[in-house]
Structures are given as structure tokens and as C-alpha cells.
Amino acid sequence: MFLTLTLLRKGIPGKQWIGKYRRPRQITWQMKRNTLKQLEREAENEYWISRPYMTQEQEHGHAAERRAQNWLKLKEASFANFPEHKRITDHLSHLRITKNWSS
Numbered sequence: 001m002f003l004t005l006t007l008l009r010k011g012i013p014g015k016q017w018i019g020k021y022r023r024p025r026q027i028t029w030q031m032k033r034n035t036l037k038q039l040e041r042e043a044e045n046e047y048w049i050s051r052p053y054m055t056q057e058q059e060h061g062h063a064a065e066r067r068a069q070n071w072l073k074l075k076e077a078s079f080a081n082f083p084e085h086k087r088i089t090d091h092l093s094h095l096r097i098t099k100n101w102s103s
Contacts, residue, residue, distance in 0.1 A: 016023045054062065 012021055012023050013019075014021075017025075052059075
């Protein structure tokens with residue numbers, strides 16, 4: 001029964017490009033070329049990724065000084081916006097009412 005239906009059916013039910021029984025796209029020479037270029041690019045990337053620039057010993061701690069300097073710059077920038085310290089004498093200076101004018 002299903003074989004008869006598939007053999008006698010004319011066309012694809014519903015939208016022809018989506019769904020379970022969609023029409024397959026034709027593979028063009030441009031599609032083949034683009035796929036080949038992409039695979040070659042991936043192979044080259046894998047080649048370069050497989051060969052590290054530095055050894056494990058060189059890589060260990062190579063950026064510690066730069067990171068420390070960046071941290072100091074960041075810390076100084078955050079302290080630049082911080083208000084200065086206020087002493088308790090500054091807060092209580094208006095209470096000096098027992099002082100004489102002439103002394």
C-alpha cells in the first residue's frame with residue numbers, strides 16, 4: 001500500500017523545501033567548491049593549532065609581570081575617584097566653642 005502511494009503520488013505534499021518529505025536540494029559545483037575551501041581552511045587551522053608557539057615551561061608565568069602592571073593601573077584608577085580620608089578632628093572642629101577670640 002505504501003509503495004503504491006509513493007509511486008503514484010505526484011509531487012511533494014505541503015511546502016517542498018521543508019518538512020519530513022521535502023524535496024532534496026541539488027548539489028551545485030559552487031557548493032562543492034565552498035565545502036572544499038572550508039575543509040582546506042579547517043585543515044590549515046588544525047595544522048597551526050597542533051604546533052604551539054611556546055613550550056609549557058616558557059608559557060608558565062610569561063605574562064605575570066604584565067598582568068601585575070595592569071592590576072596596579074586598574075587599582076590606581078579606582079583609587080583616583082575615591083575621596084580623601086577625613087579625620088575625627090575635621091568632623092568635630094565646629095565644636096570648638098570654648099576657645100577665646102584673643103588667644
